[in-house]
Amino acid sequence: xxxxxxxxxxxxxxxxxxxxxxPDITRMTSEERRAAGLMDVHQxxxxxxxxxxxxxxxxxxxxxxxQGDPWASxxxxxxxxxxxxxxxxxxxxxxxxxxxxxxxxxxxxxTDEVAA
Ligand SMILES: [Zn+2]
Numbered sequence: 717x718x719x720x721x722x723x724x725x726x727x728x729x730x731x732x733x734x735x736x737x738x739p740d741i742t743r744m745t746s747e748e749r750r751a752a753g754l755m756d757v758h759q760x761x762x763x764x765x766x767x768x769x770x771x772x773x774x775x776x777x778x779x780x781x782x783q784g785d786p787w788a789s790x791x792x793x794x795x796x797x798x799x800x801x802x803x804x805x806x807x808x809x810x811x812x813x814x815x816x817x818x819x820x821x822x823x824x825x826x827t828d829e830v831a832a
Contacts, residue, residue, distance in 0.1 A: 727751055780793055795825050
């Protein structure tokens, strides 16, 4: 008689139990485990494999200015401020030619000259 033909009560009786009352799943077939609402052999193996994987860590938070970022020091912002262009609505740095250009069109600096 296969486990799937057992009633729930018969299945419960058929499940070997350990001394603490929990079913001894090591003695159950996959079919019996599934019928009892437990992980079958393959699922249990997958579960153990996943448990053994190293836990991913959240990326370590970067503190302080990013190395090599000319904006991080506030250096370029100060240049825009000192040139009197803060009210122009923005500025850009072209990384190819290293020009700090105000949105009004003024060339404010070359970033390779002002890099910290
Ligand atoms: Zn401007």
